[in-house]
Amino acid sequence: MLAAILASGLAVGAVYALIGITYNTMFAASRVMSFTAGQLGMLGGVLGAMFMTRLGLPALLALLATLACCAAIGVLTEIVAVRPVLKSLDQHLYVLSTLAIALMIQQVTAIAWSTEPQPFPRLFGIGDGGPLDEKFWLPLLAAAVVVGGLELLHRHTLVGRAFLAVAEDNFAARALGLPERNLRMGSYALAGAIGGLAGFASGQLLLAFFANGAMLNFYGFLPVALGGMGNNRGAIIGGLVLGVFQQAANFLFGGVFAAVAVFAVFIVVLLAAPQGLLSRTAARRV
Amino acid sequence: MVISRRGFALGSAAAVGLAVEGLGRPALADSQPIRIGWLAALTGPSSAPTIGFDRGVHYAVDTINAAGGVRGRQIDLVVRDTQGDPTKAVNGAQAMISRIGVHAIWGPTNSGEALATTPIMARANMPNVYPCFVDRLIDPARYPNAFRIAPSNTQIDDAVSEYCVKNLGVKAVAIVGDTTGYGTTAVGTSAAAFQKRGANVVYHATIDPTQPDVTPDMLRMRNAGAEVIVVWSVSPGLCARLMNTRATMGWDVPLAGHPTMGSGEVGKLIAKPENWRRVYILGFRNCSFGADGKLPAHVQRFVDGLDGKIELSDTMLWWVLDGVDAITLIADAVRSSGGTDPAGMIAYWNTLTNYPGLFGTYSFSKTQHNGLPTSEVVMSEANSHHLGAYRLAPGYV
Structure with missing residues (x-):
């Protein structure tokens, strides 16, 4: 019983964490919370299922095609919904523009794909639905790959350092001659791929379902708020804790009371630490 | 009062006109087509049942017209697509009553729309037949014009609880619904029906249809001692997850309830075909295969005689048959009255x-x-779909 709750809690939590990292990656490059993050996760599952079941692609090719499509949608989001409103960030117009794109993605998926959940193929055929089934550990593996990959990118590559420079201070980065616009587009492509990977890895758990986008948008935002805006470590920890707590609450309280319990804890945490549990308030020399 | 020549001439002309109109009306009425309004959610999220009803409706209209109509009058079908939207249903009903002048209306086909249109049709005393389930839609004192040719929610709850308690012999029941308005309401009314039959409702809750894993909920049900799980959800994803989790837990508890559990969408989502065993869905006596693999004789004759004129593989037989019955009932009312x-x-x-x-x-x-007797609301085996119908669940003769 405990193993079942832990397995599903950690798996769902890893998906939330990956969507949180998707939010953070876009936020770091543009200071915009793009509400397309959850839809990218949904698209990862839908596109993966489509490439494998309808087009007959092998799993690896389907994964690469899914990541490429989601990266392209990330770039499109930057061009259509983010860039035009960057000059007036204080008016928070990005809320409307990114929500509009998110709704469009959802509706187009519902029309072109299906309004009912569709099956996502087994990738390795490991497990029989129990706690060691691949549907539970694949999202965790994806989260580990993303965390490791981002560490390598940020610490050992020039592009990664440039991403960090833009995230730290985009005016200074531009003054140093860094191509800020291209780096921002690169960040959105990277965020798209991370979101797509989250959806692909959790396809067997969440199914290929257009309504997952709204759910992931919502629950993926919680780790960001809990862990601190822009803090990937915080998102990972926040996501995993949220997933396990949610499943435990489902078991202890059941039904809608579980959601109430999750949000009660969320509100208490934000009252205690408004900047997030793992975020430090930045000091600015004046 | 002074009567001028002009006034006299106009008045006489008007009187003659009215007299001629009055004399001419019966002859005109007897020869004009019978206009039947069909308020149909042909597009939108709740269109699947309507598409089935529509096949039956068109089949019945074509058959009656080809046979010479009703007392020599052809049936003219007036269709309005409501898209499942009560506002559009109201607009459609008003147009049919006031502008088009239909003689009877079939539909709408979902309760949300019918709740909005029923009072309007009652005010116009418009003969109305519909297949909606909500109990309070039928009230002969307030809506003497409205007739139901499908089960009410009470009949559905009675059929499911009767089957579980009497045929399956269970005493402890878990009832779950999805978090939609329908699911939430259905859990409450279903619990009352089980309690009325002396069963113990050991667990009742709603589950978000997008919840990725229902293991915790199933564990709660098992720990509560449930001997059957009654499911009220239109979400194939949730239904399939319940079945797959039941198999993973090695828990051989039967599932009973909503027909969604027998849909092809669920069939695509279950991990193994055997996960679909011991799942019993709401069905109807005339649309169920008996032990001999046949439908009741008169329905079997109808299906055999269709000869491919109606596609049944992607719809439910009862939707098609109900559509046929609606038109036949209206035609017979014209014929007999x-x-x-x-x-x-x-x-x-x-x-x-x-x-x-x-x-x-x-x-x-x-x-x-309420036209349908409760005895005709039965349970079927969810994994036995064929030509839009299902096999009777164990225990029926």
């Missing part, structure tokens, strides 16, 4: 006892407008 006078049509329906429809055997009276 001698015309399209609303009072005559309604009076005819009020006299019906054991009317042999395809979907059901209907009986109405002045005080009872």
Whole structure:
């Protein structure tokens, strides 16, 4: 019983964490919370299922095609919904523009794909639905790959350092001659791929379902708020804790009371630490 | 009062005109088509049942017209796509009543729309037949014009609870629904029906249809001692997750409830075919295969005679048959009452006892407008879909 709750809690939590990292990656490059993050996760599952079941692609090719499509949608989001409103960030117009794109993605998926959940193929055929089934550990593996990959990118590559420079201070980065616009587009492509990977890895758990986008948008935002805006470590920890707590609450309280319990804890945490549990308030020399 | 020559001439002309109009009306009325309004959610999220109803409706209209119509009058179908939207249904009903002047209306086909249109049709005394489930839609005192040719929610709850308690012999019941308005309401009414039959409702809750894993909920149900899980959800994803999790837990508890559990969408989502065993869904006697693999004789004859004229593989047989019955009932009302006078049509329906429809055997009276007897609401095996119908669940003769 405990193993079942832990397995599903950690798996769902890893998906939330990956969507949180998707939010953070876009936020770091543009200071915009793009509400397309959850839809990218949904698209990862839908596109993966489509490439494998309808087009007959092998799993690896389907994964690469899914990541490429989601990266392209990330770039499109930057061009259509983010860039035009960057000059007036204080008016928070990005809320409307990114929500509009998110709704469009959802509706187009519902029309072109299906309004009912569709099956996502087994990738390795490991497990029989129990706690060691691949549907539970694949999202965790994806989260580990993303965390490791981002560490390598940020610490050992020039592009990664440039991403960090833009995230730290985009005016200074531009003054140093860094191509800020291209780096921002690169960040959105990277965020798209991370979101797509989250959806692909959790396809067997969440199914290929257009309504997952709204759910992931919502629950993926919680780790960001809990862990601190822009803090990937915080998102990972926040996501995993949220997933396990949610499943435990489902078991202890059941039904809608579980959601109430999750949000009660969320509100208490934000009252205690408004900047997030793992975020430090930045000091600015004046 | 002074009567001028001009006034006299105009008045005379008007009087003659009215007289001619009055004399001409019966002849005109007898030859004009019978206009039947069809409020259909042909597009939108709740369109699947309507598409099935629509096939039956068109089949019945074409068949009657090809045979010469009703008392020599052809049936003219007036269709309005409501898209499942109550506002559009109201607009459609008003247009049919006031502008088009239909003689009877079939539909709408979902309760949300019917709750909005029923009072409007009652004010216009418009003969109305529909297949919606919500109990309070039928009230012969307030809506003497409205007749139901499908089960009410109470009949559905009675059929499911009766089957679980009597046929499956269970005493402890878990009831779950999805978090939609329908799911939430259905859990409450279903619990009351089980308690009425002396069963112990050990668990009842709603589950978000997008919840990725239902293991915790199933563990709670098992720990509560549930001997059957009654499911009220239109979400194939949730239904399939319940079945797959049941198999993973090695828990051989039966599932009973909503027909969604027997849909092809669920079939695509279950991990193994055996996960679909011991799942019993709401069904109807006339649309169920018996032990001999046949439908009731008169329905089997109808299906055999279709000869591919109606596609049944992607819809439910009861939707098609109900659509046929609706048109037949309206046509028979015109035939038996001698015309399209609303009072005559309604009076005819009020006299019906054991009317042999395809979907059901209907009986109405002045005080009872729920046409389908509860005995015809049965349970079926979810994994036995064939030609839009299912096999009777174990325990029925």
